[in-house]
Amino acid sequence: MRTVRIRKYMVVGVLSIVVFPWLVYCLVLQPWSQWHSPRRQVALNQVMNEIVKNPEDWKNPAWQNHLREQLADARMEATILSPSNHEVFSSGHRHGPQWMPSQQTTVVENGQVLGTVRVFASTTNVNSAVAAISALAAVMLAISFVAFQMGRQVVKPLESMSRAARQIAEGDFDFRLPVSRVTEIAQVRSGFEIMVAGLRESFQKQARLEEERRFFIGAIAHDLRTPLFALRGYLEGLEQGIANTPEKMAKYVAVCKEKSDQLDRLVSDLFAFTKLEFMEQTLHYDKVDFASVLEGSVDSLRPQAQDKAVSIIMQRPAYECVVRADAHLLERAINNLLDNALRHTPSRGEIFVKWYKAPGKIIVSVRDTGPGFSGEELNHVFDPLYRGEVSRNRATGGVGLGLTIARRIFRAHGGDLVATNHPQGGALLTGWVQDV
Structure with missing residues (x-):
């Protein structure tokens, strides 16, 4: 939609108030006045003929009264002067600007001057009243x-x-703004809608984050x-002496150690996840082999x-590769990939690890011979605390943060981590970092 700047819009409005009455005068009043003027001229000629043709009745009171009536009907006044300028x-x-001389004639008969006739026309006639009323109506209509x-175009959109x-x-985003042809109002409207869209998206994101936070706390x-x-x-x-033999005591101690190790891994992963989530840990870049x-x-x-x-088969190229990275975090990311592969690889299975150079990046892939990812797992494998296990049991020993942390570390190094299934079976995790 084409818009007009507000200054131009105001100028057009002012010109409309000024020009419209003038157009009314030119197109309506002037033609009407021109139509009415011949009628006044005819009335003037009739009055002059009445006076000029009857000089003998100039002093006749009855004739004078008749002439006054005729002049009143024509909205005119007349004066008859003797040759010696006596009235x-x-x-x-007939004094004032509302009376203007319309015609003056000297009456002569047989070579003798009988007198002078002057006729005055009123300027405050019907034409002036009609013109004033019409002009006022035109101005009011334009305004x-x-x-x-x-x-x-201006007030309604702003309201x-x-x-x-x-x-x-009040948190209500359900409204519609009217369209305006004024450029500035249209720009404000467009900016307002962009702001509302951003706020709506922010509120939705905040609601999702709040839901994830509740789930995260419950899962932890x-x-x-x-x-x-x-x-x-x-x-x-x-403590109660249930383990009353050395064998039972050793078993109980081993289980306690195993559970404490699980707690240690969980707390360690949560700590690392929190640091990466809130950017509290800065990357210490260095040249790393x-x-x-x-x-x-x-x-x-x-x-x-x-x-x-489980066999681990590593494939590496003959050349060396030095990258600019945080060695500790990079090693943690790769450890998480290997740990995930080991947990899902059955006994006598294999894990294939390889890396190679590509233009601008270094790629590493970890493939196992386990069951691979299901369709639902591929959509949520990098979600925090997701392990693809509805019961959330710890038979596999996973916490559900390893792949999430690994992906964030790869992304912090300018790369990414993706999960797929290998055509020959098993899960395939491929990550890359930027080359120096």
Whole structure:
């Protein structure tokens, strides 16, 4: 929709108030006046003929009364002067700007001057009244039209935005703003709608975050309570002497150690997740040998893999690769990928780890021979505390934050982490970081 700037709009409004009455005069009043003027001329000629043709009745009272009536009907006045400029007849008062001389004639008969006739026409006639009324009506009509347009294009949109602002303050975003052809009002309306859209999205995001926060707190409470409950039970068993043999005591102590390790991993992951979430931890960038970091992570996981009879096969190129990264966080991300693969790989399974260089980035992939991801898991695998287990049991030992933390670390290094299923089966996690 084409718009007009408010200054131009105001100029057009003022010109409408000035020009419209003038157009009314030119198109209506002037033609009517021109039509009415010949009638006045005919009346003037009749009066002059009546006076000029009857000089013998100039002093006749009956004739004078008849002439006065005729002059009154024509809204005229007349004066008859003798040759010596003495007033023979006068129809009334003729002083002031409202009486203008229309015609003057000297009456001569047989070469002798009988007198002078002067006829005066009134300027305050019907034409003037009609003109004044018409001009006033035209001005009022123009003002009403301009006021209507100003109310429609300026006042109404501003009032609507004022009401909308109060609705927004009350949390109500359901409203519509009228369209305006004034450029400034249209720009304010557009900016207002953009602001409302941003606020609506912000409120929706805040509601989602609040829902996630409730879920997060509930899930953490559940995850902390489960090992604590088991740990407390076994400790009470030791305290009450239920474990009355060295074998039972050793078993109880081993279980307590296992549960404390679970708590330690959970608290460690929560601490790391919180730091990455709220940017409380700054990255310590340094030149890092990517292959060394990867080999160190694989070597640290081999004892656990051997206990589970899982083989880790590493494929690496012959060339070296140095990246600019935080070595500690990068190693943690790779450890989380390997730990996830180990937990989901069955006994006598295999884990394939490889890395290679691509234009502008270093890519690492971890593939296992487990069941892979289901369709629902692929949509939520990086959600905090999601493990794809409705019961949230700890048979696999996972906390549900490992892949979330790994992805955020990769993204902090200018890359990303994606999860897919390998065509030959098993889960495939592929991450990359920016090359130096």
